[in-house]
Amino acid sequence: MPTELEELVSFLHSPQPAVVSIALDNLVGYSQGPQSQVFAYDNYEAIKDLKKLSQEKGKTHVVQSVTILANLCDDLTMRNLIVEDEAYLKYLVSSIVNVNNSNADIMCILLTNLAKNDSINKVLDFTIDHNDEQKKIFKSNKAMDCLMDCFVKGFDRSLNKYADYDYLSYFFADISRFSQGRAYFITEQEYDAVVPLSKLLVFTEKYDSRIRREGVASTIKNSLFDTNAHFKLVTEEKINILPYILLPIAGPEEIDEDEMFDLPDELQLLPSDKKRDPLNTIICVHLESLLLLCTTRQLREYLREKSVYTLIRELHKAVEDENVADLCDRLVQMLQRDEAPVEAEDEEESDDDDDKIVEVL
Structure with a gap:
């Protein structure tokens, strides 16, 4: 028999939005510390549910699910289940670069927490399909170049009124621990002929x-x-x-x-x-x-x-x-x-x- 908390975790994939909302409201507080192991219930099915919920339109569900995912990154197994999902990682990076995204900052925290894993180096190879609005802002379609532009140009919320992108600095610090990341920061980039570290x-x-x-x-x-x-x-x-x-x-x-x-x-x-x-x-x-x-x-x-x-x-x-x-x-x-x-x-x-x-x- 599942415990009360495990049953609550199973509600994350309920077809009823009201039930999901109740589950999220109650589970945020259990996503840190020893209690976070409840999210391992049913072969970590909750991680799939949370990734899906974080891609919804509703702001509350997105904020709560991304917050839980960010907290769960303290657990190596759960962090791997997130960061090794390349499609989800691409979604996360593209969402941060979307200058109309009101959840960009909490997503920056999740990206930073994922950067403890070697798999984060995949971001260095990601490209982003810009829409017409983004093409006016970003001169490169490489994900790292776009994240760098967000951090440098968006510090005063002039790029995205909802985000200052401060936590990307921790992401940069983490990815620079790897030789591939260091190579990016100290190499002049084609799109602007500037060494990223200098920015x-x-x-x-x-x-x-x-x-x-x-x-x-x-x-x-x-x-x-x-x-x-x-x-x-x-x-x-x-x-x-x-x-x-x-x-x-x-x-x-x-x-x-x-x-x-x-x-x-x-x-x-x-x-x-x-x-x-x-x-x-x-x-x-x-x-x-x-x-x-x-x-x-x-x-x-x-x-x-x-x-x-x-x-x-x-x-x-x-x-x-x-x-x-x-x-x-x-x-x-x-x-x-x-x-x-x-x-x-x-x-x-x-x-x-x-x-x-x-x-x-």
Whole structure:
């Protein structure tokens, strides 16, 4: 005999909309924690029901079913049943890109939660059949390009009045953990001749949105695990990643002129009310990005030339946080150490400590 909750789950495929509504209303609260295992009843039939309900026209059913699916992603089996359904994944991405979709943000959360699985890399190959309205907005039919455009152009709800797409930053961070995802972010795209990562940089100082800053900082860091791209990302004017890593960790402290004018142009003559990122966890992600840039001698020397040590020194003095202090110490050791003669440098360019830096989100 099914339990009362299992019976409620079975009502999700009732032909009567009123019964389905009652089931959804009551089941949202059971979609997190140990109680979520009730959705495994009858060989996970509820996952099929919820995917179907999330494609309905009615807003309430869609919001509730997508919310439940997003919560159930904590369970590996249930997450696999969602993300490995390619047709549903395509539907989800296409719905997010639909600028008239009032449920785009909760769908972004579901997409982000699915990005823990390798199968999410299928999104990199998806294309979208745009209608006439979408063709005026999106110049590419590649799903990733469209998601990037939503995130960059839609941050102020000017693209979709119902959505700010903030949670796509976490999706970008997750997909950049995979080599295919990293390749996308650091490669110039045909449709606009721009490296996608460069579009995200401006959001490292968006202090009114923790989600955007956190996700973007993690995407930058994960992209830097491709050490072959470091020099291009740092030195090419169209990308110029370094100032956007440094600005969030720079504060209002006065710096001697001799040191200040060695800094990147964007870091010189900062106003006296300059604020560094208010969250130490995000500062730590940027410091780990700098540590990754220290992997090669070429970039260490470049960071020295740009007086990065000066900013690390001031940050160390200004912020009382054990994790920040530890990362500052590691950076100082990398930047202030004596380098081996070039001819003797058949060295392990990657410092042992750097192995502790892991991809995030």
